[in-house]
Amino acid sequence: MVSVNETAPRGAHLALLGGFSLTVGDAPVPVPPASARLLAFVAVSCRGAVPRALVAGSLWPEAPEHCANANLRSALVRLRDPGRSALEVTSSAVRLAPGVSVDYHRARALAALVLDPDGSPLHRPRFGATTVLDLSADLLPGWYEDWVLQEAETWRQLRTHALERLAADFMADRRHPEAVIAAHAAVQADPLRESSRGTLIRAHLAEGNATQARREFERYARRLRVETGVGPPDRLRRLVAGDRGGLRGR
Structure with missing residues (x-):
């Protein structure tokens, strides 16, 4: 189980326009490719919580359901702090943590x-x-x-x-x-x-x-x-x- 984060790290910013990047303050945060796609999908899907089943099925559409869910868990585990704290994760849904700014939303x-x-x-x-x-x-x-x-x-x-x-x-x-x-x-x-x-x-x-x-x-x-x-x-x-x-x- 991935813990739920209450707030994003101060100054967390997700850039999707012109390319992907995650920064906290002025420092870039390394993000593995699968985890980057997870962050981007949650950011563009909606402003609220995205069901985990929808995330897994959309990011790994060719994989069987159990494999897609396993891939999602892996992408979450590989997203190390401070990147992980940009997400709120529950047993049923994923959403951006409060305080994460997104250039695409703006x-x-x-x-x-x-x-x-x-x-x-x-x-x-x-x-x-x-x-x-x-x-x-x-x-x-x-x-x-x-x-x-x-x-x-x-x-x-x-x-x-x-x-x-x-x-x-x-x-x-x-x-x-x-x-x-x-x-x-x-x-x-x-x-x-x-x-x-x-x-x-x-x-x-x-x-x-x-x-x-x-x-x-x-x-x-x-x-x-x-x-x-x-x-x-x-x-x-x-x-x-x-x-x-x-x-x-x-």
Whole structure:
């Protein structure tokens, strides 16, 4: 039986964006691969307790139930302090200990705030280039388990929408450099997404960089032809040609 922890070590932080790491204070904590996946799964599954059966079945889907449960016990045992104290473990469930901060939780909350239809993010000074950076990292890149890929796709869609919204708000406030940065981050998240590429083109045009807008359009056109066999839509052509309303009515 793994003991239940009452609190996480002071300053415990779990990073999932751009890669996995666990730190306590400023010190990195070594975590074995299976234990890292356990921590990450609990962190992305929900904010509350996760049934042990769900953890074992999700992390070791090909293993018989008794083997998956044994693997879970092993991953818990190998998670030495202070890493072990980042979890609360009972006979039936696993959860993050109170006080563990997770960059992914913060970034999701930030994206939701940006997209809040009742909010006014345009006039919130904390929304700027730093906000873009907070929304620019992939979730656990290089991890290919089904549960990671599904969550990573959900995050990609959420942050892309938030970055497009930020770019539009920055343009409305004539903060053109920040608009370009936000739109570029949206394109990086989904290079084939038409709305992101159109937002970036509009940001360049709003900044007075028609040449850069044309280059962006041509870059998009080449990539579309290579990866899909089709050319860019006419509305983007009209936008680059000078019709600033080329993306309206979508």
